[in-house]
Amino acid sequence: MSVEPNPGIVALSPYVGGDATLAADDALTLVRMMSNENPYGCSEAVKHAFRDMSSHFEVYPSSSHGPLRQAIGEVHGLSPDRIVCGNGSDNLIHMIAQAYLQPGDEVLYTKHGFLVYPIATQASGGVPIPVEETADFHPDFHALLKSVTPKTKIVFLANPNNPTGTYTSYADLLAFREKLRSDILLVVDSAYAEYVEAADYDAGVRLADAFDNVVMIRTFSKAYGLAGLRLGWGYAAPDIVQTLEKTREPFNLNIVAQVCGEVAVRDQAFVTLSRQNNTRVRTWLAGELEKRGYSVVPSEANFLLWHVGPGAKEMYDHLCHHSVYIRRVKAYHLPDHLRITIGTQAQCQRFLDVLSLKKQ
Numbered sequence: 001m002s003v004e005p006n007p008g009i010v011a012l013s014p015y016v017g018g019d020a021t022l023a024a025d026d027a028l029t030l031v032r033m034m035s036n037e038n039p040y041g042c043s044e045a046v047k048h049a050f051r052d053m054s055s056h057f058e059v060y061p062s063s064s065h066g067p068l069r070q071a072i073g074e075v076h077g078l079s080p081d082r083i084v085c086g087n088g089s090d091n092l093i094h095m096i097a098q099a100y101l102q103p104g105d106e107v108l109y110t111k112h113g114f115l116v117y118p119i120a121t122q123a124s125g126g127v128p129i130p131v132e133e134t135a136d137f138h139p140d141f142h143a144l145l146k147s148v149t150p151k152t153k154i155v156f157l158a159n160p161n162n163p164t165g166t167y168t169s170y171a172d173l174l175a176f177r178e179k180l181r182s183d184i185l186l187v188v189d190s191a192y193a194e195y196v197e198a199a200d201y202d203a204g205v206r207l208a209d210a211f212d213n214v215v216m217i218r219t220f221s222k223a224y225g226l227a228g229l230r231l232g233w234g235y236a237a238p239d240i241v242q243t244l245e246k247t248r249e250p251f252n253l254n255i256v257a258q259v260c261g262e263v264a265v266r267d268q269a270f271v272t273l274s275r276q277n278n279t280r281v282r283t284w285l286a287g288e289l290e291k292r293g294y295s296v297v298p299s300e301a302n303f304l305l306w307h308v309g310p311g312a313k314e315m316y317d318h319l320c321h322h323s324v325y326i327r328r329v330k331a332y333h334l335p336d337h338l339r340i341t342i343g344t345q346a347q348c349q350r351f352l353d354v355l356s357l358k359k360q
């Protein structure tokens, strides 16, 4: 007789990320625009902090993340007691699912929503329910509300969403929360918040302040350029934070991530520069693709969802063949699209040059 894993795990298809072995060592020839990483690296202050770190790796890291939560709180004007840190925001998504789901509980997310939501849901015995979006790739709040059943427990919404790049205004999110049953947890995943320029956007702080059934989650993997360190944080009402603290592994953040995260969050000049560069290059690249007859979905994030058509796989192969790596989004039910992370202007120019080599 074999040992059976829980049924949710048996049914899971594991998340497949961009290939990390396509490292930047080959930077001259290789264009890495597939994982929504920061093409400008990270803050110089973080690099210094890393070099200056004592090498006492025999000592356990802080399990309370006190100085890091303090720094995040100071920079964002939030109480550190309402902050919980994760080994990447993926870790927080799993912690939320583990803490709140019982077998059979339903979890709503948008059809083209981030793939870790259904994975974390199933791993905790929940039932993921993808909900259709509007034709322009926004959450369809009417459809989401119609999909609510007595078993609904969590709604995951990425804002902006990956891989569409679309965002929801604070007013629309507020209206949705008000109509949603109060025993349903709304998770606002703002992994790309630092890139957003739209004036009517709120990353989730206002909503988490106004409701005790909202969690905002954030990451250092994108605008901070620290994907390799694995660091995310959440902000919610004290009850939720205390619940998540119960499921959190005590040493889920290593020493390097904690020290570097603290320095990174205090260097908002780096984040501003990343946002400005991203907006400039994204606007230019979208224009260049449109000049070539393609459409892209308007994006507030550090990537563009590019409509290629039935030849998307062939286009992807052509780009890979020339060492330009972007992302297929077939797993997101978007077989005719490709997702392009906004690289530096030079990387995006290389992408366009390779694109023009493609025979129609």
Ligand SMILES: Cc1ncc(COP(=O)(O)O)c(C=O)c1O
Pocket: 035, 036, 087, 088, 089, 090, 091, 114, 158, 161, 162, 189, 191, 218, 219, 220, 221, 227, 231, 232
């Ligand atoms: C919407 C969204 N949420 C969360 C994550 C996870 O980020 P991390 O675990 O690196 O913090 C990603 C990563 O791509 C994402 O796109």
